[in-house]
Amino acid sequence: MRAYHANKRREAARKASIWRRREHRKAQEQKRAMCAVALILGLLLPLGLGIAMPNGNAEHAYATQPQSDRQCEALCGWPVLDPRIEREFEKPAKRWLSGHRGIDLTAQAGTVIVAPQAGIIRFAGKVAEKDVVSMRHSNGVISTFEPATTTLTVGAAVTQGQFIGTVGGASDHCTGQCLHWGLKRGEDDYLDPQRYAGNQKIVLKPL
Numbered sequence: 639m640r641a642y643h644a645n646k647r648r649e650a651a652r653k654a655s656i657w658r659r660r661e662h663r664k665a666q667e668q669k670r671a672m673c674a675v676a677l678i679l680g681l682l683l684p685l686g687l688g689i690a691m692p693n694g695n696a697e698h699a700y701a702t703q704p705q706s707d708r709q710c711e712a713l714c715g716w717p718v719l720d721p722r723i724e725r726e727f728e729k730p731a732k733r734w735l736s737g738h739r740g741i742d743l744t745a746q747a748g749t750v751i752v753a754p755q756a757g758i759i760r761f762a763g764k765v766a767e768k769d770v771v772s773m774r775h776s777n778g779v780i781s782t783f784e785p786a787t788t789t790l791t792v793g794a795a796v797t798q799g800q801f802i803g804t805v806g807g808a809s810d811h812c813t814g815q816c817l818h819w820g821l822k823r824g825e826d827d828y829l830d831p832q833r834y835a836g837n838q839k840i841v842l843k844p845l
């Protein structure tokens with residue numbers, strides 16, 4: 639009788655072991671299937687994005703990115719080739735309070751600035767001794783760059799990714815060399831350019 643029970647227990651243990659192995663195999667297969675789907679998506683996604691890039695803008699491909707944010711539809715580029723943020727946007731709590739009405743991008747004097755979106759040159763000159771270039775985009779949003787100079791004249795139309803000026807001149811935004819990029823809708827609705835310029839990988843400089 640004892641032997642009978644021992645056999646029963648062994649049999650039950652064997653069945654449980656087979657069941658566990660089967661479940662494990664099933665889980666492994668599911669995992670492999672998920673990985674395959676992820677891999678296929680990973681391969682297809684960049685292809686799709688490549689196709690989505692506007693023709694004739696390939697040389698400034700960096701100025702275009704996936705349009706996941708509806709607000710980003712009309713303004714989806716960075717003004718410099720290798721954007722690294724030195725100081726982030728800090729929206730003032732009140733209109734009259736201080737903050738940082740834009741972002742500061744690492745940029746040496748002479749760095750080329752390109753239009754983050756199509757528009758027209760709105761201003762080029764000095765504001766409070768600072769060298770400023772600003773442009774009005776077709777959606778009415780205004781980009782302001784400083785320190786920046788341009789040879790383009792006010793009213794000149796530029797397309798996205800087109801050269802609009804170079805970094806240089808006077809500014810109090812960085813101790814080193816940088817480009818301040820401000821983005822404004824209306825009179826004083828300051829926007830975070832980083833949100834509008836897409837999801838390209840940005841490295842924040844250590845403080």
Ligand SMILES: [Zn+2]
Nearest residue numbers: 741742811818
């Ligand atoms: Zn700044």
